[in-house]
Amino acid sequence: MKTLWFGAAAAAALITAAAPAAARDWRPVHFPSAAPTPAGGGDAAEAKRMGTWGFDRTGMNPSVRPGADFFLHANGAYVDALEIPADRSRFGTFDALHELSVERMRVVLERSAADAAATGDEALIGAFYRSFMDEAAIDALGAKPLAEDLAEVRAADSDAALARLMGETMKGFGGSIFSAYVYDDAKDPERYTVYLGQAGIGMPDRDYYLDERFAEQKAKYQAYVAQLLTLAGWAEPEANAQAIVEMETKIAEVSWTRADRRDDDKTYNPYTVAELSALAPAFPWTAFLEGADLQGAAKLVAAENTAFPKIAEIYAETPLSVRQAWAAYTLTDQAAPYLSKAFSQAHHEFREKTLSGQPEQRPRWKRAVGLVDSQAGEALGRLYVADYFPPESKAKMEALVGDIKAAMEARLKGLTWMGDETKAKALEKLSKFTVKIGYPEEWRDYNGLEIRPDDLYGNVQRASAFDWAFRVGRLDEPVDDKEWGMTPPTVNAYYSPTKNQIVFPAAILQPPFLDPDADPAINYGGIGGVIGHEITHGFDDQGRKSDGDGRLTDWWTAEDAEKFNVQAQKLGAQYSAIEPIPGLPINGQLSMGENIADLGGVLLALDAYRLSLDGEPAPVIDGFTGEQRVFLGWAQVWRGKYREDALRRQLVAGPHSPPHYRVNVPITNIDTWYDAFGVSPEDPMYVAPEARVRIW
Structure with a gap:
């Protein structure tokens, strides 16, 4: 799920949550008094x-x-x-x-979900909420929602095919060793541009791989990778998990530190596709950009540019079967919160309990609220404001x-x-x-986004693809200052x-x-x-x-x-x-x-x-x-x-x-x-x- 709020030169938030490794992906997190x-x-x-x-x-x-x-x-x-x-x-x-x-969002969502005559934004968010709350139906599906996407991973049997699939994951579930996103051009802020960043690691920071103080978390991460591959039905989960963590450790070793990544001068490095291919020739950039629908981009701003050729070489040197297993794992990891209890509980045990010490998973309705806010937030926000903002x-x-x-x-x-x-x-x-x-002042138009009350996995995929198409479609347009x-x-x-x-x-x-x-x-x-x-x-x-x-x-x-x-x-x-x-x-x-x-x-x-x-x-x-x-x-x-x-x-x-x-x-x-x-x-x-x- 690749909904990105901000890009490289994006924004400084008052507080932030633990975010994916994509550069400067600022998301809200939250701190308090007593629970209401x-x-x-x-x-x-x-x-x-x-x-x-x-x-x-x-x-x-x-x-x-x-x-x-x-x-x-x-x-x-x-x-x-x-x-x-x-x-x-x-x-x-x-x-x-x-x-x-x-x-408050729960009040809005449950009202919308219960209204059989709802239309427009209200119908959309109500169906999204219902799809998450139907736990019995989701549990009955088990790993079935993953089947088609895992088949695509198995079919990606060449360097170019796998790179193209990594590009396609910008539209939905799955991982890539490079991130991509569209945001205001830091040196031409009236236009949008494509930013590329280092990616490819599944723990919060490179230090979790390289610092002995995190050895316990790293061991538990490998066990988690094996657990998800087992749940997904991927071959040789234990051996592949070890190889995946070894690959990610190599990526961590050559990745920039977070302190360097926040330097706006160091991270603004524009390239053409040809120049990027010359910088990091071991990675099939043309296929990757085609998969992400970015093949027409005239300029690509590579953030951690000196790390790109090293990460590309790790990609090329890692056996294809390991890279496929990594793609299967990252797909399953991102999809796990929207799958059956076995997947979502495994995700909680590592992502929330091991990494952040959170003993219990959040109640299902709170997770449902969070999903709708992240994927259709202005549809929900418009109704929220009408009720709660004087x-x-x-x-x-x-x-x-x-x-x-x-x-x-x-x-x-x-x-x-x-x-x-x-x-x-x-x-x-x-x-x-x-x-x-x-x-x-102007609310986001979600016309064309299909949300079904009985298809949570598909809803998240379609919402992510809808958002990505919206952002890529603006590359030749002036920046929307009202966004x-x-x-x-x-x-x-x-x-x-x-x-x-x-x-x-x-x-x-x-x-x-x-x-x-x-x-x-x-x-x-x-x-x-x-x-x-x-x-x-x-x-x-x-x-x-x-x-x-x-x-x-x-x-x-x-x-x-x-x-x-x-x-x-x-x-x-x-x-x-x-x-x-x-x-x-x-x-x-x-x-x-x-x-x-x-x-x-x-x-x-x-x-x-x-x-x-x-x-x-x-x-x-x-x-x-x-x-x-x-x-x-x-x-x-x-x-x-x-x-x-x-x-x-x-x-x-x-x-x-x-x-x-x-x-x-x-x-x-x-x-x-x-x-x-x-x-x-x-x-x-x-x-x-x-x-x-x-x-x-």
């Missing part, structure tokens, strides 16, 4: 205000001094009492809102975005380290920012460098992020910090490389770029010194963009709150000053915790630092925090003024 309880009348629960004025004081641990551990000071009692639900690998503020959103939330958000942009403009104008030439271009870029709030990369029920937000655009789906615009009736300081610390985070992404270590029109170009003077890089590396070193798990530190280079955005988000939230006071003194509420409440609002949205395996996965493969440090590290670089909470050199979190990072 359905309200009466069959409706979904409403988001509840935190405490009486927007902050949950009962979640604090006042015995922990602010300067000792601010995260625990603000959230310690909540975290201590929190038991992660058995069907989650982590839980916190984001997760609670995600669960609420899932409950117009006043959009109006309040528009005002807050204006406040944060004004704060960023003032901050840019006041920078002392940046020269006038670069500063003028930075201000120009900010002036060209656009914003999307809640839902798309959304997230669905309205998503609890997340993002910045798109090619569109120079910040986007806030409906589901995140509710407590504890946005509460129109809460104390304004809490809103500024919550959703204001999120807005500031996304705006700062336009000026983080990668976002700063694109100009106001979304074009990847160097608009900085060399002197200013050097000053920026010195401060960025200083921030990276602060994070890299932290080991959330002994021996496993935060990767300050991989998480650089998100860390810069978090620091900018808090600074802009503070500035915007001060501007909102219009010179009047801030009120004191329950003994907390206005500035204290901004910091508490920021801390509150990140409260939560991980299972250890999930945390380990996040540290290795995720672009975000763990939430504990998304609270604690940025604030130690903000002078106001020290004054607001009386933090002194005797406190463990104290950072000397000269060691504090000053970027935006």
Whole structure:
């Protein structure tokens, strides 16, 4: 299933899930308070205000001094009492809102599924939901839905035939050693282009193959590969599983690290088909592109280009029978959640339990909701918004975005380290920012997508093929600036460098992020910090490389770029010194963009709150000053915790630092925090003024 939200120069999201290995495939993931309880009348629960004025004081641990551990000071009692639900690998503020959103989508889907007279989008999503929920029929089919696709794998008995089949998997189930997707051209953002990326490994990151700390997971992965091949009826499952893991290990050895893969300059490498064939001649590129319906593409942007010839050689040197077994396994692995219980349970045991420590599989209805949201999200989202997104939330958000942009403009104008030439271009870029709030102006048209209530496997295949044809069909068309990369029920937000655009789906615009009736300081610390985070992404270590029109170009003077890089590396070193798990530190280079955005988000939230006071003194509420409440609002949205395996996965493969440090590290670089909470050199979190990072 190859639904890709974003491409190589795509977007920086507030939070991300563990995604496939395709480059920069940003997907929403979610963190929370307590799980919601359905309200009466069959409706979904409403988001509840935190405490009486927007902050949950009962979640604090006042015995922990602010300067000792601010995260625990603000959230310690909540975290201590929190038991992660058995069907989650982590839980916190984001997760609670995600669960609420899932409950609401369930209401919409069950209503649609029960309406025999439904038409259009309602009929489509209702049939999709019913097809997933018919567990008895799916179990009765066993492995039968795989039969035709596995026959195609067996028939792919040459290098070219197998490469063509890999290209065809862009439209549905199956694996490829190279990914392909269509997105805005980073250097010509008014046009679409084809991006190609390294792929071919089935675990979350190359480190899972190469680092001895993951030896247990690697052994269990080989057993999982053998288990799926057995379920699929493939010959010699044990021997093939060993050979598959050996092939993937070789690919991992030559693959780029995630830190290198997020460098927008390094990953923009345009080629013609002929040039790509000369770069990596061991792979049948023409057949691959024909399979993906990309044979007419004039330009192909190869992300990890120096890895391409090495991966291609591994492809050519691996026996054809092993490559076929790998294709059979990847097909089965991707299809497993939509097959009988034997397949879906095996998938859960490895993908969720082994890799993320999640004891139980999510209830079937939650998985059904997630599938429909991922495959027909705007059809579902249109109905969701009609029920659950009040117009006043959009109006309040528009005002807050204006406040944060004004704060960023003032901050840019006041920078002392940046020269006038670069500063003028930075201000120009900010002036060209656009914003999307809640839902798309124009909804996606799903006309032509066939969804049957009795064919889950086929539905997922057809939905993936429909989406791929839609994206490939736009290659010669101008970029659609109105398109959304997230669905309205998503609890997340993002910045798109090619569109120079910040986007806030409906589901995140509710407590504890946005509460129109809460104390304004809490809103500024919550959703204001999120807005500031996304705006700062336009000026983080990668976002700063694109100009106001979304074009990847160097608009900085060399002197200013050097000053920026010195401060960025200083921030990276602060994070890299932290080991959330002994021996496993935060990767300050991989998480650089998100860390810069978090620091900018808090600074802009503070500035915007001060501007909102219009010179009047801030009120004191329950003994907390206005500035204290901004910091508490920021801390509150990140409260939560991980299972250890999930945390380990996040540290290795995720672009975000763990939430504990998304609270604690940025604030130690903000002078106001020290004054607001009386933090002194005797406190463990104290950072000397000269060691504090000053970027935006």
